[in-house]
Structure formats: structure tokens, C-alpha cells
Amino acid sequence: MSGIPVLDLSLLNGTPEQQAAFRDELRRATHEVGFFSLVGHGVPAELIERAYAAARAFFALPESHKLAIENVKSPHFRGYTRMGGERTLGRVDIREQIDIGAERPAVPLGPDTPDYWVLQGPNLWPAALPELREVAEEWITRLDEVGTRLLRAWAEALGAPADTFDEAFATPSPYVKIVRYPGVEAEQPAQGVGAHKDLGVLTLLSVEEGKAGLQVEKDGEWIDVTPPPARSW
Template sequence: MTTDFKSIPIIDVGPIVAKGDDLKMGQDPSVREVIKQLDQACRETGFFYVKGHGVPQSLMNEVKDVTHKFFHLPLSEKLKIKMTPNTGYRGYQKIKENITKGVPDLQEAIDYYREVKRGMYGSLGEILEGCNQWPNEPANFKASMEEYIRLCTDLSRKIMRGIALALGGSADELEGEKGGDPFWVVRLIGYPGNPAAIPQNNDIGWLKTYRENGYQLLQFQEHLYATLATC
């Protein structure tokens, strides 16, 4: 992957959102154009913005609103959904509770994972067995977040189908017996206004999506800065 770029590509994924449930999606000319752009973005930058994603702006605003309201609740209220081993490490973490490279993070967060039933992933999955924890306040928190997660996981599945086609495979190459059962993670983060809340670190996973929040929060590589756009 080259690092010779000054801006991040913006890709209209509308065609693969519309055609993504069809395993023959790659035959559509508009889908093939998106696949070409995905291929180029993944090879040349490793990052891209998406538009035409199908997640309503009203829902994104609502998710942002309920998240802000939760983080402004008293600590005693937030700790009602505290993350513990018994919850499969789902729930709320207060500021400095999460550790990155030996340094306490200056952030608070709520973690949600795909719910894992007992024995679902054998002994390796035992640590993540559990159900997600939902706060009582704000009242619409759970409904808003579940709908947002549903739409984002569906969007991610369709983008992954586009990437699979870009790699020369079938649309479902990275699914089922070949690709395994997809696992998702959602992390809602509240920063108290510090210039550097966590140390430099690497994220994991096949596909990571971020919600642009109007602030300069994410740097992609040391000494490499790119112009961010909001779609």
C-alpha cells in the first residue's frame, strides 16, 4: 500500500447497497465501478469515505444525541451497565479504566459486541459469552442503537462483498464456510477534551467504520496527514 496521498477518496457505495443481496451483483456496470474504486482505495490509501450508504442522517443524529446524553449522566447511573467478565466484557468503562500500551486512556466508553451464546465459538469464545447491556436512560438509547447497528452491519457486509469481488473472488467469498461467521464490535467513546486521549495504537479487524463527528480525532499514520471531508 502506498502512502503517497494527500486526501482520502470518497466512494459512493449506493450501487452495492442496492445490489448487495444479489450474488450476481458484479455483473452490474455501476457495481463494477464501485468495485474498481474500492480496489484502488484499499491498495493506495487503505482508507475511504463512503456516501450513499443508506444510513439515515436522522438516525445518525439520534445516535450521537443519545450517546452524548448517556455520557453526561452521573457516574453512578453509568456504572449500572459496568463492563465485567460476567458480561463478556460488554458495557461501560469509566475514564482511565481501559489501558492502551500500559497507559490509562483518557476516555470513557461503552462496548457492544455481537451476542455470543454458550459454546457458540467453543473454548476460544468463552471470554465473550454474554449479552449486551443497555442503559435505562436515555429511554430511546437501545432502540436507536440497535437500528443503527443493524444498518451498519448490513452496510459492512455489502462493502465486504465489493472487496471480495475486487480481490477476484465471488461476492460471498468471505462468508460462510470460507470466511467464517462475522463478528461485530461497536465502541461508543466519550472524550473529555484532552489533546491526546490514548497512545498511538493499531486497530484490528477486517473492516472498521468510523462516524465523522466534526472534530480532528483520528490520525492514520505518524507524520502522515490527509485532508478529511465530511459526506
């Protein structure tokens, strides 16, 4: 298998035949591969450029600024993870990242409160880079719209009404990871992050143009993912 399917979300703005074609492609991609590249999603190129610029600016901050919002200081698992601060499958991951969720008040925890509510709460933001919060919150809003369109199309692709998932995601819990993989020179291959499955129902992943390394597994074979050129988004 040489690649993964490429789906064009803008077909949902087209004729009934084009909309049906997209739903058919979505059903095949999710059933047969579980992963696809998405173009025509409508996220402005200007926002994508600002998001990457803010990410680069964050990782370029002095270490003291990043460690000031280290995730060990957040009861909600938000904030910065230093290089080598995580392991996957027992091996150290060569990456640093910041975790950002929906900006909401913490849920008061009592003896009858389900444990998962600890995940809701405020984020940790770098004081030296206020624009990160602005662009991250705009990113979450835009990607939430894309995710909602996909879920509604997915429901129809499965023969159900478009609003089948609406109630379950009336108050979604979006979660953003901004990750930097620097790469290393070593005799033995190092992992940016090891093989894993993401949490949640749907992951929308943006890869910086011209970067490689992302792979997905299908039937025991690892497939390289080459993102479509930015001009096709």
C-alpha cells in the same frame, strides 16, 4: 498526501460501469491506504442523529448510572469504561466509552470450549436510558448491511465470486464502541487513544460532524481524516 480516498457506495446501485468503478476504487483504497471515507451508504440521517443524541444522553448521565454497568461487571467485556480506564502504548487514554455487542445468550463454557466464546453474551444497558438499546440494535443492523455490501464488493474487486466471504460471516459478531473524547488543556499533548489497529475484518467509524483528531498512518506519515459533510452521506 493531503487526505484519504472517498468512495461512494451508491455506485453499486448504478450501471455495470459504475459498479466496476467502485470495485476498482475499493481495491486501490484498501491496498494502497487501508482506510477510506464512505458516502452514499444509505444509513438514514434520522438514525445517525438519534444515535448521536443517545450517545450524548448516555455520557451526560450521573456517574453512578454509568458505573452501574461498568465493564468489570461483565464476563463478556461489555459495558462502560470510565475516563482514563484504559491505556494504549503505556499512556492513559483520555476517553470514556460503552462497548456493545450482538445481544445473544452466553455460550456455556466447558473444558473443550474455545476461549474466544467468552466474548459472546448479553450486554449491559443503562436502566435510565432505554432508548440506547433500541438505537444501538438498529445501528448494528444497518451497519451490518453496509459491511456485507462492502465485503461482497471487495471479493469481486479481488477477482472472486461475490459470495466468497458469505459463509465466514453467516453469523457475524458485530461490536460497537460509543466513545467520548473530551479533550484536555495540558502543557504536553494528551492522547484520546494512542496508535492502534482495530480487531476484526472491517471497521465502520462514524465521526461527529465538525470534530477533529482522527488520523491514519501510511508509510510512517500521519494523515488527518476530515469526514465528508453529513449531507453527502
